[in-house]
Amino acid sequence: MILISACLAGLNVRYNSTNCIDDRLQKLVLEKKAITVCPELMGGFSTPREPAEIVGGNGDDVLDGKATVIERSGRDVTELYMKGAYATLQKALEVGATQVVLKENSPSCGSAAIYNGEFNGTKIVGEGVTTALLRRNNIVVLSEEDI
Numbered sequence: 001m002i003l004i005s006a007c008l009a010g011l012n013v014r015y016n017s018t019n020c021i022d023d024r025l026q027k028l029v030l031e032k033k034a035i036t037v038c039p040e041l042m043g044g045f046s047t048p049r050e051p052a053e054i055v056g057g058n059g060d061d062v063l064d065g066k067a068t069v070i071e072r073s074g075r076d077v078t079e080l081y082m083k084g085a086y087a088t089l090q091k092a093l094e095v096g097a098t099q100v101v102l103k104e105n106s107p108s109c110g111s112a113a114i115y116n117g118e119f120n121g122t123k124i125v126g127e128g129v130t131t132a133l134l135r136r137n138n139i140v141v142l143s144e145e146d147i
């Protein structure tokens with residue numbers, strides 16, 4: 001089974017209630033070869049929500065307590081991002097996911113790039129909180145740009 005970011009499958013779960021549909025990935029879901037996950041909704045957020053970025057590092061640093069996830073207005077939402085990451089890991093283990101394809105650049109789902117924590121649109125090399133946790137548990141995480 002493959003896990004796919006819900007926004008890549010066309011569900012309007014992004015912070016601004018939009019999606020970033022990838023027809024190839026949506027097809028896998030429609031054919032029941034993949035299931036969708038949205039770590040942020042699984043962490044307790046709803047849609048729409050404020051955008052957030054990792055401040056002080058990347059997803060690995062968040063897991064180690066060395067960085068935080070902050071909303072644009074300043075609220076610390078690290079705990080909710082951690083909750084979503086662990087819920088996604090649990091889902092991956094439950095369904096025996098062999099591959100995971102998550103949306104690039106997201107503070108949860110990014111696998112090669114994330115935003116720099118200054119809300120100025122600049123990306124840096126790094127991974128999101130969920131991606132970091134899945135990788136620590138030996139699950140391969142790709143993005144829509146890798147496939």
Ligand code: SF4
Binds near residue numbers: 005006013037103
């Ligand atoms: Fe949800 Fe990840 Fe898509 Fe963000 S990038 S909306 S957390 S699935």
